[in-house]
Amino acid sequence: MITVGIDVGSLSTKSALMNNRLEVIASDVVLTGGTNRAAAETTYEQVLTKAGLTRDDVGYVVTTGYGRENVTFANKHLSEITCHGFGMHLINPEIRTILEIGGQDSKAIRIDEHGNVENFAMNDKCAAGCGRFLEVTARAMGVPLDQLGEVSAHSQNIVRISNTCTVFAETEVVSLVAVGTPIPDIVRGVHNSIAARAASLLRTVTISGRVGMSGGVALNSGVVRALADALKTDIYVVDNPQVRGAIGAAFIGQRQVASRDA
Amino acid sequence: MRTERREGERAAQYQNLLGLMGEPHGDRAAAPDALIKAIRMRSVMNCHRLAEAYRETSKVAYVSEQFPTEVVFAAGAMPWNIESMAIMLAQSVDVNRIFQLTQEKGLSRDICSFLRGPHGMMLANCYPTPDVVLTNDQPCEGLAKQMCLAGKRFDVPVIAMNTPESFDEDAIGYVARQIERMRERMAAELGLEGSSESLQRAVAFSNDAREYYRKTVALLETHKLPGISRELQEIFGMNYFGARENVTLCKALYQAAAELAKAAPGGGKRVIWIGQVPEETHELLRHMSREVEILYWAPLWNANLRSLDETRSLHSIAERAILYHWNAERMSVELERICDRFSVEGFVIVNVWGCRNIAGISPMLRDFAARRKIKHITINVDLVDRNNYAFNHVKNRVDAFLELMQ
Ligand code: SF4
Numbered sequence: 001m002i003t004v005g006i007d008v009g010s011l012s013t014k015s016a017l018m019n020n021r022l023e024v025i026a027s028d029v030v031l032t033g034g035t036n037r038a039a040a041e042t043t044y045e046q047v048l049t050k051a052g053l054t055r056d057d058v059g060y061v062v063t064t065g066y067g068r069e070n071v072t073f074a075n076k077h078l079s080e081i082t083c084h085g086f087g088m089h090l091i092n093p094e095i096r097t098i099l100e101i102g103g104q105d106s107k108a109i110r111i112d113e114h115g116n117v118e119n120f121a122m123n124d125k126c127a128a129g130c131g132r133f134l135e136v137t138a139r140a141m142g143v144p145l146d147q148l149g150e151v152s153a154h155s156q157n158i159v160r161i162s163n164t165c166t167v168f169a170e171t172e173v174v175s176l177v178a179v180g181t182p183i184p185d186i187v188r189g190v191h192n193s194i195a196a197r198a199a200s201l202l203r204t205v206t207i208s209g210r211v212g213m214s215g216g217v218a219l220n221s222g223v224v225r226a227l228a229d230a231l232k233t234d235i236y237v238v239d240n241p242q243v244r245g246a247i248g249a250a251f252i253g254q255r256q257v258a259s260r261d262a
Numbered sequence: 263m264r265t266e267r268r269e270g271e272r273a274a275q276y277q278n279l280l281g282l283m284g285e286p287h288g289d290r291a292a293a294p295d296a297l298i299k300a301i302r303m304r305s306v307m308n309c310h311r312l313a314e315a316y317r318e319t320s321k322v323a324y325v326s327e328q329f330p331t332e333v334v335f336a337a338g339a340m341p342w343n344i345e346s347m348a349i350m351l352a353q354s355v356d357v358n359r360i361f362q363l364t365q366e367k368g369l370s371r372d373i374c375s376f377l378r379g380p381h382g383m384m385l386a387n388c389y390p391t392p393d394v395v396l397t398n399d400q401p402c403e404g405l406a407k408q409m410c411l412a413g414k415r416f417d418v419p420v421i422a423m424n425t426p427e428s429f430d431e432d433a434i435g436y437v438a439r440q441i442e443r444m445r446e447r448m449a450a451e452l453g454l455e456g457s458s459e460s461l462q463r464a465v466a467f468s469n470d471a472r473e474y475y476r477k478t479v480a481l482l483e484t485h486k487l488p489g490i491s492r493e494l495q496e497i498f499g500m501n502y503f504g505a506r507e508n509v510t511l512c513k514a515l516y517q518a519a520a521e522l523a524k525a526a527p528g529g530g531k532r533v534i535w536i537g538q539v540p541e542e543t544h545e546l547l548r549h550m551s552r553e554v555e556i557l558y559w560a561p562l563w564n565a566n567l568r569s570l571d572e573t574r575s576l577h578s579i580a581e582r583a584i585l586y587h588w589n590a591e592r593m594s595v596e597l598e599r600i601c602d603r604f605s606v607e608g609f610v611i612v613n614v615w616g617c618r619n620i621a622g623i624s625p626m627l628r629d630f631a632a633r634r635k636i637k638h639i640t641i642n643v644d645l646v647d648r649n650n651y652a653f654n655h656v657k658n659r660v661d662a663f664l665e666l667m668q
Contacts, residue, residue: 066654078661078665079658079659079661079662079665080658080662081665082662117665117666118666119637120659120662121640122658204628
């Protein structure tokens with residue numbers, strides 16, 4: 001039986017299609033844009049096309065993410081915390097602590113040996129330390145988002161970014177650029193700032209076992225490096241971090257189908 | 263010091279209050295039949311108290327949370343809990359207007375809305391003018407300051423009590439002496455004569471009510487009783503212990519709980535709501551109640567369940583005042599007891615924006631929960647000022663918590 005997981009996030013909507021051997025056959029990412037429902041429809045169609053399947057081949061659809069409840073064709077919807085837990089467990093069963101940094105929030109999740117969530121914490125006061133923080137500061141430095149990791153690798157000195165507020169940090173970055181601070185040092189400072197916040201979020205759920213990272217920001221090797229330094233441990237980064245939530249949702253779909261058919 | 267009230271002042275304030283009445287913010291979840299009588303009784307009692315407080319001849323004492331109201335009733339005054347009143351009235355009045363007034367006066371939005379609310383009510387001049395302000399400095403110093411401001415605003419005496427944290431004979435004696443002096447000042451400055459007989463009577467009423475209250479709480483240990491915990495919270499919040507009608511109300515609630523207990527087995531997931539409580543129709547409560555049973559923590563506290571010693575009233579009231587203190591060590595012992603007796607599986611730690619008190623004990627609560635393997639969630643919300651809170655933002659993590667509880 002085929003299941004599909006759809007993660008309707010604030011910036012992008014992701015989908016993953018899974019077979020009953022728990023293999024991900026196809027995945028897809030689209031921008032969410034104005035309507036959650038339309039984005040979910042689009043990515044659903046696209047992931048089916050990639051897999052050469054139709055809706056009739058799908059036995060169960062699970063949605064997650066902020067817009068999960070707006071997808072009327074879903075059989076079930078669950079929070080992305082639960083879905084990321086299972087998604088990460090599926091790829092590496094040794095992972096017990098997860099950091100997921102998305103566009104507008106970050107989550108620390110602790111899971112048990114079966115992938116069930118034991119505890120979690122989220123940033124809630126503001127978007128500091130999230131993908132948006134990177135986007136805004138990258139723009140202020142004139143560095144493309146996908147090159148931040150590489151640029152920070154050339155840093156020679158540590159620059160401290162003291163503001164955690166995205167808007168104030170942007171001003172701070174602009175002034176550092178204006179006084180001629182080398183860009184790699186500023187980028188590293190930004191990464192360190194994100195890592196420091198993430199580390200304290202992780203500590204609130206008690207770090208145990210292997211630490212894994214998912215979410216779009218996991219694609220940034222500079223943040224991963226800074227986090228590994230802050231926690232003094234290796235960070236396991238999944239291949240397709242953006243679609244981990246959707247994969248977890250598809251996995252939950254498989255479990256639902258299995259218990260329904262049992 | 264101002265001694266005379268303007269003629270018609272309270273009548274005007276009552277009209278102002280009525281003028282602020284707006285649409286209710288949500289539907290009340292249907293209450294079980296057995297409970298309706300107790301709910302109606304509470305509403306009528308609150309209405310009566312409101313009406314009494316706005317009568318020109320009434321003696322009104324503003325009081326802070328968990329104030330020993332027996333002393334107030336014994337003096338023949340009407341306790342007006344400025345915080346609980348604001349929460350209750352927030353269901354009906356135009357809260358936006360209230361907060362707008364506080365902003366116009368430059369009151370920082372960093373201050374918790376449980377303090378800004380009553381302040382705004384006073385700015386809207388819709389609280390009845392007090393004759394006296396009685397305050398305790400725990401659990402919240404911010405509230406104590408707010409009470410002093412109220413005294414200044416209305417130019418009436420403020421009688422403040424200091425409650426130490428330590429629970430020993432010295433501390434108990436110190437608090438008891440303060441209460442005694444408070445009674446003397448109320449008598450001397452306001453003619454609020456509280457004889458020892460009237461205090462005895464108020465303490466006896468308080469104990470009678472507490473007896474029913476305690477028996478109701480005991481039923482919650484073994485039964486799932488929809489709506490009962492909320493009513494216990496309401497009675498705790500309004501704090502009419504010491505008034506005769508509170509005995510009738512607590513008895514009606516106990517009877518309702520006993521009736522419900524006949525049909526209600528235990529079972530279902532239970533969480534305790536730790537921290538400030540929003541009005542009963544709040545969407546957060548309605549959303550969570552679909553999946554879990556919510557017990558409010560304050561009604562379950564030992565301090566709130568104990569009877570007073572009628573032979574040593576002031577000493578006993580002083581003991582209770584100290585035990586109400588948010589002392590982290592005692593609180594942790596209390597939580598052990600509550601979790602064991604009420605089979606609690608989850609904590610909802612509600613961190614109201616700007617509240618240092620809950621923020622201060624949150625780490626202890628989280629450590630406790632982790633040690634006892636109790637699922638927990640901390641939510642940062644504003645339960646009164648809707649300019650500071652969006653349900654959808656909080657809902658996401660609440661849903662994750664509810665999934666965790668399954
Ligand atoms: S919410 Fe906190 S700060 Fe506000 S009145 Fe209550 S205890 Fe004090």
